[in-house]
Amino acid sequence: MKKKSLFIALLVIASVFAATRPASAETVNVAVAANFTAAAEEIAALFAAETGHEAVLSFGSTGRLYAQILHGAPFSVLLAADQERPRLAVEAGLALADSRFTYALGALVLFSAKEDLFEDGSILERPADFNRVAVANPASAPYGAAAVETLEALKLYNRLKDRIVQGENITQAFQFVATGNADIGFVALSQVAGRGGGSRWRVPQDLYKPIAQDAVLLKSGADNPAAVSFMAFLKSDAAHKIVQNHGYQIAP
Structure with missing residues (x-):
């Protein structure tokens, strides 16, 4: 039964x-x-x-x-x-x-896992304050292309190109920054939205194509x-x- x-x-x-x-x-x-x-x-x-x-x-x-x-x-x-x-x-x-x-x-952000490292994009003009800049591969990742476009608009690309560490995609670029392999990096706003800590600067829209x-x-x-x-x-x-x-x- x-x-x-x-x-x-x-x-x-x-x-x-x-x-x-x-x-x-x-x-x-x-x-x-x-x-x-x-x-x-x-x-x-x-x-x-x-x-x-x-x-x-x-x-x-x-x-x-x-x-x-x-x-x-x-x-x-x-x-x-x-x-x-x-x-x-x-x-x-x-x-x-x-x-x-x-x-x-989407929107582009300059991000660092370090607290109080910067408040705006002027850090890019002070190479002594950081080691490497992480970006996604600009040939295949639109956020990487936007990062390069931003550096070119600021007339800093040639000055900083030897410091760039390139991720295959935006996730890898973010990981470079999060793990400290790069002090700063260009990432998607979505990757840091709601995340506490670190330093960030939302890149002005007029520096890169929407x-x-x-x-x-x-x-x-x-x-x-x-x-x-x-x-x-x-x-x-x-x-x-x-x-x-x-x-x-x-x-x-």
Whole structure:
């Protein structure tokens, strides 16, 4: 009798789990720019809770992710750190033109793990106060390109180029600073938003081109309900709140 009762209880539990997960639940593989890591993880968790679909996230520099897509990587959605790669994906016939939109507006910050090292960008004119400057690879990471653009606008690039330590992406550039391998570094605002300690200077927007981050649905995901649903979810108020909480702005 006890065995029969246990069996019935297990059936009830199984039916509850089955009821909470849609019969049509699918998986979507999403290529995500490294700067958006924390926000994407939070969005994916809420997306799963609300839709039953699973978003499998892969992080890297936008340039590297785009190269992987060109070589057939099985992604259905690209969340880039620029507008160029999603545009190129559309032009290459790899993505749907009408799916492309700006999901976040990013900002650049000069950061140090050291307290009271600086309050503004004038430290860049005092090389004796720091050892190395971390930046993401400007060829593949839009935040790295913005960092170089900033140094050039300040007419300091040639003076400091020998001190630059280059990360493969913005995550690695941040790690160089966080671990002390570089005293200062250009990182995404999202990486230090809500983080206490250290020194930071939000780089004025007139020193670099706006960092508009576009999402695009790849043609390989056009018939995937999870991919289509994820793109729609990125436009929801719930997703916008997460994006803003991580230091980004929403495009008008």
